[in-house]
Amino acid sequence: MTSYPIVSALLLAVPALFIYHRVTAQRTSATPSPTTEKPEEKPKSIMQPAATDLAPPKDDPFTQEQLKEFDGSDVSKPIYVAIKGTVFDVTRKRDTYGKGGSYNLFAGKDASKALGKSSLKEEDASPDYSDLPNTERKVLDDWHAFFVKRYNIVGKVTDLPAVVANL
Numbered sequence: 742m743t744s745y746p747i748v749s750a751l752l753l754a755v756p757a758l759f760i761y762h763r764v765t766a767q768r769t770s771a772t773p774s775p776t777t778e779k780p781e782e783k784p785k786s787i788m789q790p791a792a793t794d795l796a797p798p799k800d801d802p803f804t805q806e807q808l809k810e811f812d813g814s815d816v817s818k819p820i821y822v823a824i825k826g827t828v829f830d831v832t833r834k835r836d837t838y839g840k841g842g843s844y845n846l847f848a849g850k851d852a853s854k855a856l857g858k859s860s861l862k863e864e865d866a867s868p869d870y871s872d873l874p875n876t877e878r879k880v881l882d883d884w885h886a887f888f889v890k891r892y893n894i895v896g897k898v899t900d901l902p903a904v905v906a907n908l
């Protein structure tokens with residue numbers, strides 16, 4: 742029937758998006774040589790472009806408990822995502838990080854481990870990424886760099902687990 746082409750297209754689109762997303766997110770880790778960093782090699786991305794209107798970074802202290810207030814459940818408050826202790830204001834992507842959003846898992850906390858592992862599991866949403874192998878630490882660093890270019894930095898997490906505080 743006529744619905745088959747639509748179903749087939751959908752079945753193909755989801756994995757294709759995922760692969761493209763992963764390739765884009767890990768672009769720098771796939772090409773470790775500094776000599777390969779040429780602008781013309783950048784593939785077109787489904788990800789949002791870097792922001793041009795970022796404010797100077799702030800250094801306000803946040804405990805993990807205080808961060809929870811900014812998990813998107815209260816629409817009158819901003820949404821914060823922390824990566825390796827850096828707190829980013831992702832409020833302008835409330836659809837993505839707010840309640841019911843695909844990446845709400847990352848909101849109101851430091852979920853560095855999940856970003857490094859490319860995981861959306863609640864159990865991986867932890868600031869302790871110390872058991873990740875170097876390949877996944879590089880993915881995490883790439884995500885940190887991605888956020889630095891796109892979101893305002895509003896502070897630092899002050900009570901990270903000791904095992905990562907000095908990494």
Ligand code: HEM
Nearest residue numbers: 755758759762787788789834837844855856858859860861
């Ligand atoms: C089937 C699996 C997946 C698909 C189809 C997918 C698709 C996408 C798409 C389309 C975007 C761009 C969204 C936008 O700009 O609004 C995106 C961004 C993103 N994805 Fe995924 N993704 C998948 C899996 C994952 C996983 C496993 C992670 C875990 C780390 C992840 C983390 C992210 C993050 C952090 C962003 C950046 C959002 C932003 O712009 O702030 N994704 N993904």
